[in-house]
Amino acid sequence: MLEIKNLVVQIEDNRILNGLNLTVNDGEVAAIMGPNGSGKSTLSYVIAGKEDYEVLDGEILLDGQNVLEMAADERAAAGIFLAFQYPLEIPGVGTMTFLKACLNAQRKARGEDELSTPDFIRAVNAAADKLEINKEMLKRALNVGFSGGEKKRMEILQMALLQPKFCVLDETDSGLDIDALRIVSEGVNALRAQGRSFLVITHYQRLLNHIVPDTVHVMSKGQIVKTGGKELALELEASGYAEYRTSEAA
């Protein structure tokens, strides 16, 4: 599904990713763990196509197609979805308006017909119910005045609605209480399917109790330094990142 080859990225002369290699197979849930500053968020932004990063070398292939030349919206239409660590507030733009605009833009880019309004509302309501999202929230401006947990649930709602192929969850557990964590995780798990892969970026193991990964990668100094099964996460929880930090400092 997604293949990253020798990715080298810098921002304002600071090298963040140093020849990173990563493969996520079809239907796989891969987790990336690592200490702060190891480049996890940078990786998620580069996959999604944020402009501030300079890609010096390497490729990101989605189903064999290099996405680095594509603009962020083209990548979205190709099926890449980033659940933001800090979802943006957009004053004045109604949540429903936003959802509809995104959904139809992607459908249009893929040569599909626009969704009719009743179908759209039905789809949103169904997704909202699952995520225990209050209908009143949908009437407000996007993310404006939402709590941290509400914003994260809104991210998963968008994911459910847009049905992407490849989902990147950037620290989705940060700022969530235990109930919200459960709701968000259930939302994600419901979307697990053949033809859809996940890259779950997290600092802590606790999210991975809820979204159980197939593989766990450890990232440090802009590279994947260790890969293993879900038990690797538990090891890390016990031993901490100290080992990887020293390697970073070296």
Add this chain to the structure above:
Amino acid sequence: MADVTNLRSPAEAGLSKLFESSRKAFASDQAISREEAFRFFEATGLPSRRVEAFKYTDLRAAITEAAPPAEAPSEDAARAAVAGVKGFAEVEAARLTFVNGHLVAALSDLDRIPEGVTVAPLNEALAQGDARLKLLAPVEQVRENPIYQLNTAFLADGALISVAPGAKPRTPVHLRFVGTGATAFSTATRVLVEVGAGAEFFLLESHEGPAGLTYQPNDALDVHIGEEAAFRHTRLNREGDAAIALSTLSVRLDARAQLETVNLVTGAKLSRHQIYLHVAGADANAVVNGATLLGHGQLADSTLLADHAATGGVGREMFKTVIDGDSTGVFQGKIIVRQVAQQTDGKMKSDCLLLTDDGQMMNKPELEIFADDVACGHGATCGAPDEDLLFYLMARGLPRATAESLLVQAFIGEAVETVTHEGARDALIGGIEAWLAARG
């Protein structure tokens, strides 16, 4: 329309006569072009309310007579005048005393100037054609200001202050302006401050004068803040109740320079304090505050122009006005952000508390933005003290007047509490308390 501007008011005609007659006295100083300045002034005349920048402060109507430039006072007269002045009296400082616009060496601490600072009387500097005089008028727009030009034309005395690069004297220099006399007079002083790179300098400035006399001070302060230097300026306007006091502060800020200037106005029948900032270097920081307390029949005008011509400048301008009685407060502020001045962060605020129905407040906060990556804003509010708050305080047992005073103090205190120099801050707070006490 054209022939209207040619009609000169008696005061304008008087000023022309005064300029002609004092021309001889101006020796042969070539360093400033008085002639050019006066021609400029003559062309515009005393600005009336038809001139946009003087819309709320009609100098043509206010100045009915041209007051003659004051002579230098005798030492005895100067001593008598200074005896009762209070401005910053409690603050330890090296004082430069100006009586009726003339530097009085005997009442000044010219021999106790803090280390790293040099002071030269302006008259000497003019006579010698001091090279630093080229730093006068550090902001382009100030050269189009009739008040500033009038100051140049009649410039009688002042000082040149230089702070050596890296010097950080703890003791402030205090410019103590005192007016005295029995008949109307005018003054024109100019102080030039050059703060060297990396230096930090405190300047205090106080203005006091006799009650009941229509004297007309016109003071200008030109400042050049070098790279990474800091200039902290605290000003007190306690002019006499009939004075027409005009003043101009122009400041050029180089890269990473810091400016702090706070002006407390309680005096003068009419005052106009003009502040011109030219942000010439990147990442400079300017804090400009004003606190104005007006009683009966006063007009106080604070006019500010902040011209951002370099990236990353931060400007924080806060003006607070309290009006009791039939006085008028005026705030005109303009932030210009030039196309090169990306990432400028400018916030300007003018708040007014009207304590009686007779007062009025005129606010004109402007933004002129040519750079897209900026965060600029301004706010203006005007109203009576919050009745709910007053009630709350009164319900706790405070008499209405005390409650009102408390609210006024809290309101205006915001503009002075950021003053870095503790003594200067206490002096401003003392000034506010004195005004409230006198109000009763």
Add this chain to the structure above:
Amino acid sequence: MPAVQETIDRVRSIDIDQYKYGFETVIEMEKSEKGLSEDVIRFISAKKNEPEWMLEWRLDAYKRWLTMKEPEWARVAYDKVDYNDIYYYAAPKRKGPESLDEIDPEILKTYEKLGIPLREVEALEGIAPERRVAVDAVFDSVSVATTFRKELEKAGVIFMPISEAIREYPDLVRQYLGSVVPVTDNFFATLNSAVFSDGSFVYIPPGVRCPMELSTYFRINERDTGQFERTLIIADKGSYVSYLEGCTAPKRDDNQLHAAVVELVALEDAEIKYSTVQNWYPGDNEGKGGIYNFVTKRGDCRGARSKISWTQVETGSAITWKYPSCILRGDDSRGEFYSIAVSNGMQQVDSGTKMIHLGKNTTSRIISKGISAGRSQNTYRGLVSAHKKAKGARNFTNCDSLLIGDQCGAHTVPYIESKNASAVFEHEATTSKISEDQKFYCQQRGLSEEEATALIVNGFVRDVLQQLPMEFAVEAQKLISISLEGSVG
């Protein structure tokens, strides 16, 4: 910064063709002689069969105008108009239609192209028949059709061309004309008083809620023709009316002058809601051509508890000079001003409002959203004042500017004058650019950069769009997107 260059290129490449109302209608016109003189004014007055007092009024205005100077305080720069090189009167030769069938078919076609329903039947066939709109269409100097007149008459509402009202309701017109915008108010209003040729007249009788939206559609067609329409709306005690105004003009290389006057009078407990979508031709991307829009609009809240609300969406014109204002004379009266001003290319906008508080407990609210792109200059200029007697006056002002690209300017010039302690004024203004993070977020969800920009801008102007009647809001939203096309790099 390559992005900047790209922006410039994109802006340059905007074809004037995106102004889709830029076509010209070829019909036979009757015009006054070029230039302005007493004879021309007599000609206009005679063409309109005006009573003597009206002619005198015009001639008086003309004499005053000759002594006046064109104002220069606004932040706009333009080649001065040669007032003797334009036609002050142009009318289709076929005139005085008794029914739509008598209107020149070319004009009907024009309005069809513009999407303005002049045929009542068509309007009735609309999706929401309960939201019918009565239209008065003004083509160059004359009103060509007014729809739904019979039905309005039943409710006692008078809605007709002002030229007819002068003949049919001279007392009403005489009582109110020039009572809000005096003949000598300003250079452009005085010129309008001398030469205005047509416009709309509305009178809503006491207690009547006007049964439908009233609308005037202005179209400048002829070359070298100034348009000087005059609108007078009177809402008598306890009545209500919502009025819409739309404007377009053909693309031409030279500038055309539009100097209108709109006067609103709201008596006790009456309410007038006046909405404008101004889409005059803005000129090409080098600043050639386009309409000079010098308009005086003022409402007088004459009666207690009356209310006047101005909503404007300004996307067109080369120069906009326009300050719809409210005089809050009646106690407890209320004035509102909601504005979106979008400028792109070389457009210059100087617009805002005046809220003059004279009565007790009067309130006003100003929401202004300026968006500058391309190489345009966009200025908000406003006055809020409280007279000594305006006890308890309240104003809230919020003016925000958004800059797209670094070749444009956004300026704010508010005057806030309080002469009264019990008046509470609050004013806030901000200038910022569209956040890159917000844009990236939208793009990550699949929106193109332009769509993302349009979406965020629509969010930015939402408070104002909400004030517009629904059909207008949709049209306005589209217009904003169109006028910002090519503004992102």
